[in-house]
Amino acid sequence: MPSTMVALKHGTALHWCALSPSAWLDRHPTIQNPEAIMREYQGRTIQELAACTCDRCKRRLTPEEPGEWQERLSFDHSCGFESVFGDGNMVSVDLCQHCVQEVLGRWLRIGPSADGDEPIGIA
Numbered sequence: 001m002p003s004t005m006v007a008l009k010h011g012t013a014l015h016w017c018a019l020s021p022s023a024w025l026d027r028h029p030t031i032q033n034p035e036a037i038m039r040e041y042q043g044r045t046i047q048e049l050a051a052c053t054c055d056r057c058k059r060r061l062t063p064e065e066p067g068e069w070q071e072r073l074s075f076d077h078s079c080g081f082e083s084v085f086g087d088g089n090m091v092s093v094d095l096c097q098h099c100v101q102e103v104l105g106r107w108l109r110i111g112p113s114a115d116g117d118e119p120i121g122i123a
């Protein structure tokens, strides 16, 4: 069950509470008629990618190995009309940087990044 946060304005004070406005007022009987319920927030759960597996070599990639994690190539592409993969299909892939280099290497355009940094070197 999601939690709710409520902001009540009383004078110059803004009170935040994790109760319903009426429950909050019941617990604070000295505050009569707050000027407004400014906002009500509802908690929610956010899913974050925590790991993936290279579709080619099956290497497990996690944020615990930041270099491998940051250099993976992952995409989800929603196909449009006349796609060779079928109209409306989804094409997805997760590849480690090593497989990207081995499979796509000869077609990759590698150069300085847009922020001006020089490439350090390519194995």
Ligand SMILES: [Zn+2]
Pocket (backbone or CB within 6 Å): 054, 055, 056, 057, 058, 059, 095, 096, 097, 098, 099, 100
């Ligand atoms: Zn791989």
